[in-house]
Amino acid sequence: MEKWRSSQRILRNYTKTLISHRFNTNHNNSPNISSSGKQGFYTNSYDLRDYRGRSSTTVNQNCRNLQYRLFGSTTFEVQRNPSFATLNSEDVNRFKEMLGEKNVIEDEDRLATANIDWMRKYKGFSKLLLQPKSTQEVSEILKYCNSRCLAVVPQGGNTGLVGGSVPVFDEVIINIGSMNNIISLDKVSGILVCEAGCILENLDSFLLNEGFIMPLDLGAKGSCQIGGNVSTNAGGLRYVRYGSLHGSILGLEVVQANGTVLDMLGTIRKDSTGYDLKQLFIGSEGSLGIITKVSILTPPRLSSTNLAFLACKDFFSCQKLLSESKRKLGEVLSAFEFLDNQSMDMVLTYLDGVRNPLPPSVHNFYVLIETTGSNETHDKEKLEAFLLHSMESGLISDGVVAQDINQASSFWRIREGITEALMKAGAVYKYDLSLPVEKMYNLVEKMRIRLGQRAKVLGYGHLGDANLHLNISTPEF
Amino acid sequence: MEKWRSSQRILRNYTKTLISHRFNTNHNNSPNISSSGKQGFYTNSYDLRDYRGRSSTTVNQNCRNLQYRLFGSTTFEVQRNPSFATLNSEDVNRFKEMLGEKNVIEDEDRLATANIDWMRKYKGFSKLLLQPKSTQEVSEILKYCNSRCLAVVPQGGNTGLVGGSVPVFDEVIINIGSMNNIISLDKVSGILVCEAGCILENLDSFLLNEGFIMPLDLGAKGSCQIGGNVSTNAGGLRYVRYGSLHGSILGLEVVQANGTVLDMLGTIRKDSTGYDLKQLFIGSEGSLGIITKVSILTPPRLSSTNLAFLACKDFFSCQKLLSESKRKLGEVLSAFEFLDNQSMDMVLTYLDGVRNPLPPSVHNFYVLIETTGSNETHDKEKLEAFLLHSMESGLISDGVVAQDINQASSFWRIREGITEALMKAGAVYKYDLSLPVEKMYNLVEKMRIRLGQRAKVLGYGHLGDANLHLNISTPEF
Numbered sequence: 009m010e011k012w013r014s015s016q017r018i019l020r021n022y023t024k025t026l027i028s029h030r031f032n033t034n035h036n037n038s039p040n041i042s043s044s045g046k047q048g049f050y051t052n053s054y055d056l057r058d059y060r061g062r063s064s065t066t067v068n069q070n071c072r073n074l075q076y077r078l079f080g081s082t083t084f085e086v087q088r089n090p091s092f093a094t095l096n097s098e099d100v101n102r103f104k105e106m107l108g109e110k111n112v113i114e115d116e117d118r119l120a121t122a123n124i125d126w127m128r129k130y131k132g133f134s135k136l137l138l139q140p141k142s143t144q145e146v147s148e149i150l151k152y153c154n155s156r157c158l159a160v161v162p163q164g165g166n167t168g169l170v171g172g173s174v175p176v177f178d179e180v181i182i183n184i185g186s187m188n189n190i191i192s193l194d195k196v197s198g199i200l201v202c203e204a205g206c207i208l209e210n211l212d213s214f215l216l217n218e219g220f221i222m223p224l225d226l227g228a229k230g231s232c233q234i235g236g237n238v239s240t241n242a243g244g245l246r247y248v249r250y251g252s253l254h255g256s257i258l259g260l261e262v263v264q265a266n267g268t269v270l271d272m273l274g275t276i277r278k279d280s281t282g283y284d285l286k287q288l289f290i291g292s293e294g295s296l297g298i299i300t301k302v303s304i305l306t307p308p309r310l311s312s313t314n315l316a317f318l319a320c321k322d323f324f325s326c327q328k329l330l331s332e333s334k335r336k337l338g339e340v341l342s343a344f345e346f347l348d349n350q351s352m353d354m355v356l357t358y359l360d361g362v363r364n365p366l367p368p369s370v371h372n373f374y375v376l377i378e379t380t381g382s383n384e385t386h387d388k389e390k391l392e393a394f395l396l397h398s399m400e401s402g403l404i405s406d407g408v409v410a411q412d413i414n415q416a417s418s419f420w421r422i423r424e425g426i427t428e429a430l431m432k433a434g435a436v437y438k439y440d441l442s443l444p445v446e447k448m449y450n451l452v453e454k455m456r457i458r459l460g461q462r463a464k465v466l467g468y469g470h471l472g473d474a475n476l477h478l479n480i481s482t483p484e485f
Numbered sequence: 486m487e488k489w490r491s492s493q494r495i496l497r498n499y500t501k502t503l504i505s506h507r508f509n510t511n512h513n514n515s516p517n518i519s520s521s522g523k524q525g526f527y528t529n530s531y532d533l534r535d536y537r538g539r540s541s542t543t544v545n546q547n548c549r550n551l552q553y554r555l556f557g558s559t560t561f562e563v564q565r566n567p568s569f570a571t572l573n574s575e576d577v578n579r580f581k582e583m584l585g586e587k588n589v590i591e592d593e594d595r596l597a598t599a600n601i602d603w604m605r606k607y608k609g610f611s612k613l614l615l616q617p618k619s620t621q622e623v624s625e626i627l628k629y630c631n632s633r634c635l636a637v638v639p640q641g642g643n644t645g646l647v648g649g650s651v652p653v654f655d656e657v658i659i660n661i662g663s664m665n666n667i668i669s670l671d672k673v674s675g676i677l678v679c680e681a682g683c684i685l686e687n688l689d690s691f692l693l694n695e696g697f698i699m700p701l702d703l704g705a706k707g708s709c710q711i712g713g714n715v716s717t718n719a720g721g722l723r724y725v726r727y728g729s730l731h732g733s734i735l736g737l738e739v740v741q742a743n744g745t746v747l748d749m750l751g752t753i754r755k756d757s758t759g760y761d762l763k764q765l766f767i768g769s770e771g772s773l774g775i776i777t778k779v780s781i782l783t784p785p786r787l788s789s790t791n792l793a794f795l796a797c798k799d800f801f802s803c804q805k806l807l808s809e810s811k812r813k814l815g816e817v818l819s820a821f822e823f824l825d826n827q828s829m830d831m832v833l834t835y836l837d838g839v840r841n842p843l844p845p846s847v848h849n850f851y852v853l854i855e856t857t858g859s860n861e862t863h864d865k866e867k868l869e870a871f872l873l874h875s876m877e878s879g880l881i882s883d884g885v886v887a888q889d890i891n892q893a894s895s896f897w898r899i900r901e902g903i904t905e906a907l908m909k910a911g912a913v914y915k916y917d918l919s920l921p922v923e924k925m926y927n928l929v930e931k932m933r934i935r936l937g938q939r940a941k942v943l944g945y946g947h948l949g950d951a952n953l954h955l956n957i958s959t960p961e962f
Contacts, residue, residue, distance in 0.1 A: 103684045142935045196808050197951055219812060241757040252755070255732020276919040277950045278717040278729070280768045287731060287764035291757045308811045331673050335696060338787045338859035339816040382815035386863040416511060442753040445673045474674055 037288025044387070073177065088177040093157045095135055095180065103138055106148050111186070113137035122181050125174050126167050126228075127431060127438075132175025134161070134359050139186045143261060143269055143300040149182060150298070162294040164236025165207065167228035169427070169438055172240065172293055172349025184235050187300060192275075193218055198306040199258060199275050204299045220306040223250035227336040241291030247343040248472030249380070250307055253290050256438035259303035260286040264296070276301050310364040312341070312384040315416040318398075318407035319371035323449040325403045326373050330401065330445065330471055336394045340387050343378035344472030345423050349454070351468040354481065356421050363423055366406050375404075376423055396426060426468055426479075433464075435485040439478040440469075448476045453481065504680065565654040570634045572612055580615055583625050590614035599658050602651050603644050603705075604908060604915075609652025611638070615665045620738060620746055620777040624850070626659060628744025639771040641713025645707035645913055646904070649717065649770050654685040662710050664777060668753075670695055675783040676735060676752050677876070681712025681776045697783040700727035704901040712776040717766030725817040725949030726857070727784055736780035739761040742867070745924050752780050781904065783933050789861040790819070791868050792893040795875075795884035795920065796848035800926040802880045803850050807922065807948055809880065810854055813871045817864050820855035821949030825929065828903050831958065835906035839898055852881075852948070853900055903945055903956070910941075912962040916955040917946075925953045932957065 012408060049264040050247060073088040113119065123132045140146045141407040147177040153160050175181060187203035190211070194200075198220045200213060209229040212222045224237060226244035236242075238260065241253055259274035289296055320326045326346050333341055349372055356361050356453065366374075381387040389421045391409065398404045410416035430436040443451070452467035455478065462482070502751035550565040580589045590596065591613060600609045617623045630637050638656040652658060667688070671677075674936055675697045681689060686706040689699045701714060705722035713719075715737065718730055727733065749763040752861060797803045803823050811819055821948035826849050832839050843851075858864040868886065874880045887893035907913040920928070929944035932955065939959070946954040 042516050189558070194921060196804060198811075220647065241761075243755055243757075247755070251728060251732040255728040276954050278720050278724070278919045278947075280720075281775075283765055283767075283769055284718075284731065285769065287767075288760055288762075290761065290764075292760055296760075308815060310812075310815045327673060334675075334785045335787075336859055338785055339857070340859075379814070382817075383863070383867060384812055386860070386867070390860060390863070442755045444671060444753070470755075 045080075054439055071429060081317045086176070089159075091157065091160055092159045092459055094358065095178065097160060099152075099156060099158065100136065101135070102151070102152060106152070107138060107140060111139040111141065113139065116126055117182075122163060122166065122183065123174060125171055127169055127170070127436075130171030130174050131335055132161070132179045132181075133178050134175040135178060137163075137181040137183055140185050141185075141186045143263060145268040146182065146184070146187075147269050148297055149180075150263055150265055151181060154266045158479040162239070162298045164205070164233035164239070165231040167229065167232040168236070168240065169440075173236065174278075174467045184233060184298065184300070185381055188233075191301070193220075193306075194275070195219075197277060198308060199303060200232060200306050201259075201273065201275060201301065203301055203304045204233060204238075206302075208232050208234060208237060212237060215306055216309065219309050221309045223305065223307055224253065227427065233306070234302050236297055238290055238302055239292065239294050243470065243473060244344050245345065245378075245470070245477060247475075248344055248376070253304075254287060255271055255303045257286065257290055257300075257302065258305055260288050261301035262297040262298055262299050264285075269300075269333050269422075270297065273301055273303050276307065286313070310380050310382045312381050312387045313416070314379045314387055315408055315410040316377045316391060317365050317410070317419045317422075318375045318395070319366055319369070319379065319405045320373040320375055320403065321405050326375055326471060328400060329375060329377075329403045329447050330396065333394065334472075336397070337377070337379055337390055340379040340381040340390060341377070342380035344374060345376040346424065346471040347374050347423060347468035348449075348466065349374070350370065350464055351426050351466045352422065354429045354433060354464065354466060355425050356434040359425045361423075362418070362425060364422075365408050365415075365419060369406065371405060374422075376419060402448070423468070426466070426477075430466070430479055430481055433481050435481070436482040437482075439476075439480075441476045442474060442479060445471065445474045448474065451476070452478055486781040491572060508928075513626055516897065520921045526798065529723050534742065536904045538819050542548075547813065558715070560788045562623055563653070566636075566677065569636045572635060572655065576629075576633060576635065579629060580613070580626070583629070584615060584617060584622055588616040588618065590616065596658075597804065599640060599643065599652060599660065602646070602648055604913075606624060607651050609638070609647030609658075610655050611658045612655060614658040615639075615922055616660050620664075620740060621665075623661070623740045624746050626657075626741055626744075627742055631897075633831065637931055639775045640714070641682070641710035641953050642705065642708040644709040645713070645916075648800065649876075650713065659775065661710060661777070665710075665864055667691055668778070668919075671752070672696075676780060677783050678736075678750065678756070678778065679711060680753060680778055681710060681715075683711050683779075683802060685709050685711060685714060686930075692783055693786065696786050696825050698786045699723075699763045700784055701730065702902065711779050711781070715767055715776055716769065716771050716777055717841060719945065720950060722855075722947070724729070724819050724947060724952075725821055727948045731764060731780075733782045734763065734767055734779065735782055736778075737766055737776055738778035739763075739774040739776050746777075746940070747774065749781050750778055754782065787859045788856050789856075789858050789864045790893070792856045792887040792896055793857045793862055793868060793872060793884055794842050794887070794896045794899075795852045795854065795872070796846070796882045797844050797850040797880065798853055803852055803948060806852060806875060809852075810871065812855070813874070814856055814867055817856040817867060818854070818949070819856040819857035820853060822853040822900050822946070823948040824851050824903065824945035825849065825899060825926075825943065826851070827941055828943045828956075829899065831901050831906045831910060832899050833945060835909040836902045838899075839895070839902060842892075846883065848882060851899075853896060864950060868892040900945070903919065903954075907943070907956055907958055910958050911960040912958070914957040916957075918953045918955060919951060920953055922948065922951045928953070929955055 069186045074085060081394050119134060119137055123134050123138050129165045138149055140149055159176045159179040160182050163173045164184045166173045184205040186367055187205035189203045191201040197219060208222060211234060215221055223246060224242055224244045225241060238257060259272055262270045289299060330344055333344060351363060351372055356364060379387050379391050391398060410419055449467055452465055457463040464481040466479040467476060470473050552564060596611060596614055600611055600616050617626055636656040637659050638652045639659050640650045640660045641652045661682040664682040666680045668678040685699060688711060692698055700723060701719055701721045702723045703719060703819055715734060735748055738750045741745045764778060807821055810821060829841060829851055854867050856864050872884060885922055887896055926944055929942055933942040941958040944953060944954040946952050
């Protein structure tokens with residue numbers, strides 16, 4: 009315990025009293041740190057849902073009424089706002105009339121899954137999960153909840169890492185997963201219209217046959233839903249090539265908290281009529297309404313993909329390699345990811361069957377460069393010439409190009425497996441930061457000096473988009 | 486006149502009493518059509534500036550107080566809102582104290598230029614043009630105008646074709662052209678920060694030396710300003726490659742009508758913190774505030790550019806060629822523009838020194854395909870293989886690839902010269918439409934049948950973005 013408390017002291021400027029009481033099985037209203045290693049943590053992001061009032065309230069036996077969270081250097085008690093109603097059997101019956109019995113979930117096992125996030129760090133106490141099948145049903149649910157003052161939390165694939173998709177107290181969970189129909193695809197322009205509950209990977213598979221791809225790709229693609237991707241303004245691996253969802257989303261259908269349906273489901277490439285209100289819903293995490301349909305521009309699927317796994321001696325070389333690749337690989341560059349050797353060690357230690365494709369040596373950084381283009385020969389030539397030049401100029405100390413799809417998958421497994429490895433290693437403090445590339449890694453180094461032997465500090469992420477994942481791993485919180 | 490009136494009758498569903506009285510030198514309050522061929526026209530777009538009230542007012546000797554404009558099929562009188570104040574000498578003195586004498590323009594010749602648009606279709610009656618040099622000055626101007634209830638119109642390069650940048654009545658013109666400093670360029674990420682009055686072409690020239698390009702390009706690049714581009718959500722020739730400004734604009738500084746400065750000038754590639762309010766200012770045409778600074782992601786400048794000028798027998802072939810080029814040219818495609826033979830005739834008739842690069846023949850459509858990539862040999866190979874295949878499959882009936890920059894410029898001159906040729910040909914009714922590609926040209930054909938010999942109907946535009954310019958040319962309005 010001493011070690012843990014020491015690290016807590018060192019970390020206090022960053023995580024002071026971030027500990028929530030949600031995982032503590034004994035009721036305890038004091039803000040003291042519990043001895044359990046399984047507590048939930050809040051990130052210091054600002055939560056937009058207004059459910060968390062600050063007026064005092066009593067502890068409820070059915071759900072926690074009190075949480076602690078940090079804004080800047082100040083700790084707030086976050087209490088269940090007593091002006092919100094508590095679910096009763098009449099409410100449940102009304103929902104059953106609206107949605108049919110089987111779409112109103114009270115089963116404890118199924119609720120347990122929906123009440124907890126993928127990382128098992130955040131846990132809510134919802135007693136009800138609703139599965140609407142149409143925009144109309146979402147509208148009816150919200151209208152009713154609004155009239156009854158019942159709090160809700162929208163949930164997509166529940167793959168987020170910051171607790172945004174699980175309840176805090178006893179909110180009704182509205183899961184959009186049953187709304188998973190593809191509505192249309194314009195095969196000339198690549199404009200796809202679908203319901204918000206479509207799983208990202210399913211959309212990509214559908215598009216594969218039609219000659220298009222989704223403009224975004226992320227590790228959680230097998231479970232995450234497009235509505236959640238849009239609500240959280242998800243970035244991911246293709247961002248460097250296809251850019252932000254603010255550019256690719258052409259239209260949205262959204263249901264506001266009072267049940268009003270906003271039809272902003274444009275399906276044209278350019279629309280400069282009036283204010284572009286749909287933009288406000290991209291990244292607003294459900295706080296302005298629940299996204300029910302999405303219209304998105306999908307780029308054509310190109311025939312040739314190549315992947316190189318490279319080693320660099322320092323972060324400056326990674327930066328320089330990025331600048332050079334943007335110029336020399338230019339139009340074919342489709343991903344530029346990096347990880348430090350601490351991230352590599354983590355993956356090699358905790359994931360079965362993963363190996364470093366480069367011979368054992370002291371490499372400080374690893375870079376994945378993916379190219380996607382329309383001509384295999386051209387793309388290979390470009391990549392090989394670029395790698396040769398980078399090797400000669402000393403930017404790369406070692407490297408290997410995937411010879412087939414299996415090898416490419418094994419390279420991606422290293423980068424995409426870091427989160428899973430971190431989970432297996434114990435407790436993890438996750439930070440997702442946008443910074444100027446040249447200053448990005450300073451933060452990791454400073455944190456490493458601060459923490460010394462007490463924790464492992466990992467830096468990896470989307471270097472091509474100046475997006476760092478700073479992760480701090482300790483045996484327990 | 487008979488011909489003109491006939492065409493007016495046929496057109497009335499679209500342009501009924503669109504005629505404004507602004508160009509008529511005699512005061513005339515009746516909504517009758519004037520005999521002058523130099524009248525101004527309103528497009529049937531909705532103007533967001535609230536200056537045009539609908540309460541009755543008297544005719545003012547200094548400015549027109551009454552206009553007519555069409556919303557849907559209903560004509561409204563648009564009157565100067567009498568609650569707005571009229572400029573007096575004390576106001577002018579206050580502006581001189583704020584900005585210095587030379588930035589407060591009352592000179593009639595200079596005002597005449599600022600009161601009329603590039604097409605000479607819209608004319609205002611402003612008595613004052615202000616040239617602020619800083620955000621602070623813009624803020625002071627707006628704060629003062631707000632307190633005095635003086636109407637204002639923001640003006641950038643005044644290159645718009647729909648009258649958005651000229652006054653309607655006697656608004657004070659705020660021209661941002663003196664705010665033309667480049668603030669910073671991040672050479673790793675290509676993020677440019679500059680003042681809103683920077684001319685697009687100047688930014689592109691600055692970036693040329695640094696190895697980047699602006700993500701947008703348009704015919705008016707030599708005069709239009711980046712603030713105006715953002716305010717109007719300008720598209721242009723590079724849209725098919727680099728997408729919408731909603732994706733490339735990373736931050737804005739904006740001054741609201743009451744003088745409040747909103748600092749949303751983010752300079753990071755990804756920002757998912759809070760609501761993305763800057764998005765509302767992209768395309769809101771100054772109605773929410775005046776943009777004073779812009780942060781924009783600029784792509785790397787690639788070394789190889791190729792341009793093909795092609796002929797297609799019908800619009801279906803153009804469409805098919807677009808789909809194929811997106812797939813086969815994929816990553817190097819940087820522009821896909823089209824014009825019909827009526828547009829070609831217009832350019833050949835009215836512009837000196839322009840010739841059709843293809844041998845005389847009856848071609849119905851022309852397409853310009855531009856590629857931009859990092860490898861000259863690869864790009865040429867891709868383009869040539871694509872053209873050969875398209876020729877063999879009958880999608881292209883003839884074509885030529887530019888051999889040098891002069892030839893490329895002469896091809897672009899045809900496409901970019903259409904607006905100028907139309908101006909020389911007489912009166913022009915301009916429509917800028919986003920439509921599904923497959924239905925796009927039906928509108929041109931239907932309009933041509935409706936108008937018969939009375940007018941020339943031209944269709945051209947950004948086929949790659951499903952954006953049609955429908956233009957109707959008559960000797961006079």
